[in-house]
Amino acid sequence: MTKADIITEIISETGSERIDTKKVIETFMKKIKESLTSGENVYLRGFGSFIIKYRAEKLGRHISKDISIVIPEHNIPAFKPAKAFTELVKKNVSIIKKNSMSKDKSTTI
Template sequence: MTKADIVSNISDKTGIEKNDVLAIVEAFMSEVKDSLESGDNVYLRGFGSFIIKKRAEKTGRNISKNTTIKIPAHNIPAFKPAKTFTEGVKTKVVVK
């Protein structure tokens, strides 16, 4: 499913014009991104949490040059689904 599909489905279900729905979806994604960039997690009850995971510094290997490199500590965004979300997907997904 793409963003266009999401906008179309929401527009069909609510009767709101697609341009208005697109603006709302874009604003939602922008708020989540801005919140994570500022270091705040986003919690949506019944859906899940957009969180920041911290990765520690580690040593890696460049196998083509046979050298070791230091990978600096960094943060990555992650999504942790709510328990009800996970249970619903487990019971209803049909593999095509």
């Protein structure tokens, strides 16, 4: 499912205008990005949390040059689903093997 698919679904359920729905979705995503880039986590009860995860400095490998490199400490955005959401997916979605997951079963927003 893509962002356009989500917008279409919302329009069909609410009867709102496409341009208004698109603006709401875009603003929602913008506010999440702004919150995370300013160091603030976003909590959506019953859905999940958009959080900032800390990654410590570590030693990595540059395979093509066959050298060790230091990967500096950094923060990354992450999504942690709510427990109820996780249980719902476990209950309703059949097992999907990592390598066999097709595009029609994934959601890109």
